[in-house]
Amino acid sequence: MSESDVAALSRQEILRRRATHLRNRHAHPQESMSDMLSPHSDSGASDHRVARRPSSLSSTSGVLGRHHSPSIEVESRLSSEHEVTPHTHPSNPPNSHIHAVGTYTSRSLALEHEQRQFEEASHSFEEPSDIRSQPVDEDTEMDERSLADSDTERGDESRNGDGGSGGESGGESGDESDDESGSDDEDGLSRMAEDLTSETGHLAILERILLSGNRNEKILKKIAKRLKPSDSQSRKRGGNTTSDVNKNWKNFKRRAARRDRVTLDLQRTIRTYLQTLENRSDVSNDFPDQPTKSEVRAFQKGRNSGPTESRFRIHYDSPPCSPWNEKARNIFHTLFLKDYSEEPEWTYQAVKTALYSHIRSRRILFRKLYRALTPEEQAIQRAQELKDTRRRTRRINLWNLRIAHVQDHSGLAAAEEVLVRLGAQGMSSDESEDDSRHLALEHEKNPVYFIRRRTDRAEWITRLMRLLDQMHREQRYPAGFERTRGGPPRQRHFSATLTSKRRPVVGQPKNYYHPQFLAFLDEHERASLAVKPARRLNLAQRYMDLLGL
Structure with missing residues (x-):
């Protein structure tokens, strides 16, 4: 192929043929080359050079010649343009084997790195071997990762377009290996999802799932579905809060705690019991049989008996701590604790606090409904x-x-x-x-x-x-x-x-x-x-x- 033909090939065509070459090499492992990577660097240089043995080079050229000769010409042309010349080392004279061996380009190394990582992740879920130590250009690797999906989608088309029985057989073998690795990957990830329900090895198994190359949306949804029951389990509350925690003053909360179930049941029962004593409906804005101001003044002077058990009334126009309401609250405490004596957690203090809060709330509602404030009072x-x-x-x-x-x-x-x-x-x-x-x-x-x-x-x-x-x-x-x-x-x-x-x-x-x-x-x-x-x-x-x- 002449230089003009090579120049006419677009960058996408070169990448497509290179992907075909890598797939064919993966389909024939017995004919693939055995690479030996050896870093060579000067004292002041930070990059590494990778060399191949001459025997590997000759065997590779023979295999490539059987598969597709135009692709080899393009590959050799691109390699000659971007070839990395190894530095001269004192222990390696100019006539040594370092100059006789072939060299890799940074882009081909990135492709080989992704191919090896894909192969190892397909057959096992262990962490891949230390391939990251290979001398790969970061910019080249990022560029190649962005084009990896497009190269994979055009894999079948490139195998049919380039021709050759070797390419077709390689494509069929590659498809079969992908199916097998995909099924193995799904089974392995399913087993990992089952292991995730246990309390040991969470981090290790999650790391192996994230490192897997063949994970897809279906498998991840299956894992999330199996993990959902374990996540929804409520945590066990640690210890008795009234014994050990209160002994240590450093564990005291500096903010109000949430009401527990016992307190909520007590408040609901007090609301119902007060409604029965006042002989009113369950409507919140119902305030029947309110004592008049003259009755309240007479009670304060000792001329009136005030609220009684037969005629229980609360004066919502006065504070809960007023003399009238104080007597009404004492009557309520006596009757309530007598009727609900079987509840050991409903103590006198708990009933007193809950009733005081409820009367104060009803007084606020009463003042809004029946006492219109003037602008000065507001x-x-x-x-x-x-x-x-x-x-x-x-x-x-x-x-x-x-x-x-x-x-x-x-x-x-x-x-x-x-x-x-x-x-x-x-x-x-x-x-x-x-x-x-x-x-x-x-x-x-x-x-x-x-x-x-x-x-x-x-x-x-x-x-x-x-x-x-x-x-x-x-x-x-x-x-x-x-x-x-x-x-x-x-x-x-x-x-x-x-x-x-x-x-x-x-x-x-x-x-x-x-x-x-x-x-x-x-x-x-x-x-x-x-x-x-x-x-x-x-x-x-x-x-x-x-x-x-």
Whole structure:
């Protein structure tokens, strides 16, 4: 074939004939060449040269001559244009066998690499041998991978177009081997999918599946279908949450937990029981037989008996903690616990909390339906909501600041347990931004917040909180004229008249509560607190002296 004919061949035709050559060589393994790859490199060069033995070259040329001579001419022409000349090595003189052997092009090496990987993946699912060590150009390999699909699709057409019995027989053998390898691949992947249901070898089997060359969408869908039942199995919950977890204060959650099934059943039963006592329908906006304001005033003065078992009424126009509603709640607690005494998990505290929440929700609905607020009242209500929101935000920020300050000092490490047990709800809030109570100091122009004292908390905890606040302020304003960056700390002053109306934190050690607070509790209220045994605070001696412990 002349040079003009070779130049007329397009790049796609050359690639097609090269793919045919590789398929024919795969169909006749007894006539294929045995390659020997030997890297040769200089001290300053990073590429490798690959050489073949002369015997392999001669046998290859004979086999190729029997199959298709024009393809060999094109192959030799392309090899002569892109031939890589080995470097001269001191141990190999110019007349040695290195110059006598043939050389591979980088593109032919990439094709051979893909062919070998395909053969090994077809018959076994083990990781392919270390073929990656062959000197293949990265750019050439990426380009060849992009054209691999198009070359495979044109395989049958090239075998019929080039002619020759050898090509046809090679194509038939190649198709049979592909079918056999595909069936073996499907069986092997199916067996791997069965093994994936076990608890061992997940990573190894997944790696073998991903390395397989003949995986298709059908097999992957089958594997996903077999893995779906094992993925949908629910995880076993570890251990009893009321025994081991609560003993370790570091495992306490700092956010509200989801309601369990027992709590949901209790709330549903309380809604139904209250509906029966009030003798009303199941419609949520039904509020029959509401006590009048005169009846409520007479009850507060002792002239009226208020709610009774025969005529149970809740005054939804007043808070749940009002005297009328307080008596109605006590009646409900007595009747409910008497009728559902066989439920051990429905304790007095659980019933009390659920009923309080339900009455508060119905009161919100009642005020929306029967009490139309004027624009002035809506503005006052909105201001009160913003006031409560700011107070809650300051309390949470104060807790986070104290936690960060304790973690920075090794001598206060034991105080972290106290803060985590109390949580943000256990911190004392301060008076919201009220112009009548807040004072602006002339030299600092910062508002002063008055602390709402918690009567349920022990005195040593209050002194510990004040100590942490004082240490934080000294850290922000060190001795001298410089201070750290950021806004000034909030000034919180003690007030003997302001007390907190928040409910005490339940489940705390006994020494966390004030002794006088515990002395005024009745049997039910003490049981609802779930007081735990006292825990000793182990701080550094200098801090223990400041706390008076």
